[in-house]
Amino acid sequence: xxxxxxxxxxxxxxxxxxxxxxxxxxxxxxxxxxxxxxxxxxxxxxxxxxxxxxxxxxxxxxxxxxxxxxxxxxxxxxxxxxxxxxxxxxxxxxxxxxxxxxxxxxxxxxxxxxxxxxxxxxxxxxxxxxxxxxxxxxxxxxxxxxxxxxxxxxxxxxxxxxxxxxxxxxxxxxxxxxxxxxxxxxxxxxxxxxxxxxxxxxxxxxxxxxxxxxxxxxxxxxxxxxxxxxxxxxxxxxxxxxxxxxxxxxxxxxxxxxxxxxxxxxxxxxxxxxxxxxxxxxxxxxxxxxxxxxxxxxxxxxxxxxxxxxxxxxxxxxxxxxxxxxxxxxxxxxxxxxxxxxxx
Numbered sequence: 001x002x003x004x005x006x007x008x009x010x011x012x013x014x015x016x017x018x019x020x021x022x023x024x025x026x027x028x029x030x031x032x033x034x035x036x037x038x039x040x041x042x043x044x045x046x047x048x049x050x051x052x053x054x055x056x057x058x059x060x061x062x063x064x065x066x067x068x069x070x071x072x073x074x075x076x077x078x079x080x081x082x083x084x085x086x087x088x089x090x091x092x093x094x095x096x097x098x099x100x101x102x103x104x105x106x107x108x109x110x111x112x113x114x115x116x117x118x119x120x121x122x123x124x125x126x127x128x129x130x131x132x133x134x135x136x137x138x139x140x141x142x143x144x145x146x147x148x149x150x151x152x153x154x155x156x157x158x159x160x161x162x163x164x165x166x167x168x169x170x171x172x173x174x175x176x177x178x179x180x181x182x183x184x185x186x187x188x189x190x191x192x193x194x195x196x197x198x199x200x201x202x203x204x205x206x207x208x209x210x211x212x213x214x215x216x217x218x219x220x221x222x223x224x225x226x227x228x229x230x231x232x233x234x235x236x237x238x239x240x241x242x243x244x245x246x247x248x249x250x251x252x253x254x255x256x257x258x259x260x261x262x263x264x265x266x267x268x269x270x271x272x273x274x275x276x277x278x279x280x281x282x283x284x285x286x287x288x289x290x291x292x293x294x295x296x297x298x299x300x301x302x303x304x305x306x307x308x309x310x311x312x313x314x315x316x317x318x319x320x321x322x323x324x325x326x327x328x329x330x331x332x333x334x335x336x337x338x339x340x341x342x343x344x
Contacts, residue, residue: 093142233279245296
């Protein structure tokens with residue numbers, strides 16, 4: 001444990017011009033007395049650590065003691081520190097490893113690039129989970145992540161609908177999508193997607209599997225995600241859209257489906273309206289989504305959905321007619337009083 005701490009101390013001193021004993025103690029989670037003993041041990045081992053005395057003193061390395069990554073430019077160095085997702089690393093149990101890696105890279109950078117980690121962190125931040133999503137990571141995620149890194153078989157119990165099944169899986173990769181973790185794994189010779197929060201038990205085996213060299217995780221995920229989205233869009237709705245309705249359609253429903261529907265739509269009529277056939281998840285979902293377009297969209301079919309919109313429009317018209325009528329009555333009475341001759 002002390003050897004790891006000594007290495008970390010050297011890396012910290014390489015990444016900065018100097019550090020006080022208090023700063024080193026805080027970073028290493030030890031006392032300042034321990035820091036002083038460790039500095040002495042490094043000096044005895046030939047590491048040129050120099051101690052500046054006084055109130056503004058500290059520790060620094062002398063004699064150009066550092067390993068440099070001379071091939072990195074500023075843009076490359078800053079991009080390197082954007083490659084990790086802090087929340088994802090924490091959930092997989094890799095936060096300490098990532099921190100150590102960043103520290104080593106920082107220590108090896110040229111002095112003129114030493115501000116690259118701070119420069120990147122001050123300008124970009126990725127918050128992976130979606131809004132209103134639970135922040136708790138799946139309990140079994142670290143074990144699955146370990147298996148992914150080591151290419152080890154896992155025996156997993158998985159909730160599928162209302163039943164629990166057991167599978168022997170080759171865990172190929174993890175994907176974090178809108179705060180939800182998914183595992184890409186091979187089972188029975190076929191690659192599939194599993195939601196990590198549906199695993200109820202995972203046992204990591206000692207046996208390693210042979211990873212297919214041509215497996216491309218991002219490409220596989222994109223393909224399966226597109227298939228999943230298409231599989232959800234089981235119903236079709238025929239719409240007549242005003243220009244404003246056509247512009248807003250991708251913002252209220254599936255963007256890809258909306259754009260495809262508008263691309264395949266017939267030419268606009270004399271009032272600029274287009275008729276399009278939109279794939280939707282269900283008629284209930286379509287009702288909730290298309291209500292947001294108000295009078296900018298007319299549902300032409302199916303008949304049962306058109307009837308729901310007609311009923312909603314009638315209820316809305318009645319609601320506002322009643323309110324407008326109630327608001328107008330006092331105005332009419334006020335005008336009548338002012339227009340009547342005084343009886344006094």
